[in-house]
Amino acid sequence: QVQLVESGGGVVQPGRSLRLSCATSGFTFSSYGMHWVRQAPGKGLEWVAVIWYDANNKYYADSVKGRFTISRDNSKNTVYLQMNSLRVDDTAVYFCARASFSIGSDFWGQGTLVTVSS
Amino acid sequence: DIQMTQSPSTLSASVGDRVTITCRASQSISTWLAWYQQKPGKAPKLLIYKASSLESGVPSRFSGSGSGTEFTLTISSLQPDDFAIYYCQQYNIYSQAFGPGTKVNIK
Numbered sequence: 001q002v003q004l005v006e007s008g009g010g011v012v013q014p015g016r017s018l019r020l021s022c023a024t025s026g027f028t029f030s031s032y033g034m035h036w037v038r039q040a041p042g043k044g045l046e047w048v049a050v051i052w053y054d055a056n057n058k059y060y061a062d063s064v065k066g067r068f069t070i071s072r073d074n075s076k077n078t079v080y081l082q083m084n085s086l087r088v089d090d091t092a093v094y095f096c097a098r099a100s101f102s103i104g105s106d107f108w109g110q111g112t113l114v115t116v117s118s
Numbered sequence: 119d120i121q122m123t124q125s126p127s128t129l130s131a132s133v134g135d136r137v138t139i140t141c142r143a144s145q146s147i148s149t150w151l152a153w154y155q156q157k158p159g160k161a162p163k164l165l166i167y168k169a170s171s172l173e174s175g176v177p178s179r180f181s182g183s184g185s186g187t188e189f190t191l192t193i194s195s196l197q198p199d200d201f202a203i204y205y206c207q208q209y210n211i212y213s214q215a216f217g218p219g220t221k222v223n224i225k
Contacts, residue, residue, distance in 0.1 A: 047214040104152035108161035
């Protein structure tokens with residue numbers, strides 16, 4: 001069955017960096033785009049970034065553009081989110097989700113919590 | 119950027135009620151609209167895609183309609199498991215945008 005497992009979250013000081021990973025299984029990873037979506041405590045869902053199946057195209061929300069980088073390793077069935085210059089308002093649960101471009105996000109991980117605090 | 123709005127933000131309903139949630143896009147998105155259900159501490163679950171297509175395994179009491187800028191999610195007979203937050207989402211190959219959510223409470 002399809003599984004997505006995020007890792008790498010934790011507590012980090014403002015201005016520092018963190019890299020999240022999302023390990024996948026149960027589907028042909030190299031055939032799908034992947035999203036990162038975040039949810040601040042008690043708030044709604046915010047799309048962060050998408051990477052196409054072949055990594056040739058990447059798109060970002062304005063709120064993270066220039067600070068976050070999405071990447072993937074199709075040999076490891078894993079997508080990453082490198083987060084630099086972290087701010088307090090980046091505090092959120094970060095979900096990875098499979099991008100089915102005709103359907104939306106059909107499978108999600110359980111999320112990993114990132115807390116940015118001094 | 120496309121902005122999504124939802125109404126109401128909260129609704130109280132009883133088991134067996136028919137519930138309708140509305141979602142509006144700031145510009146036409148054709149039928150590139152999905153609906154998700156989220157329960158506390160859990161990831162969102164896809165219910166409806168392409169505005170009206172029911173995701174596999176989702177009960178048939180859920181239905182979606184609309185196109186262009188106005189969409190609805192209807193739960194025909196609310197069940198105890200349906201009390202949750204519902205989000206609409208516009209999607210394309212470049213990005214996604216979520217509505218602010220509608221919380222369905224027990225009356």
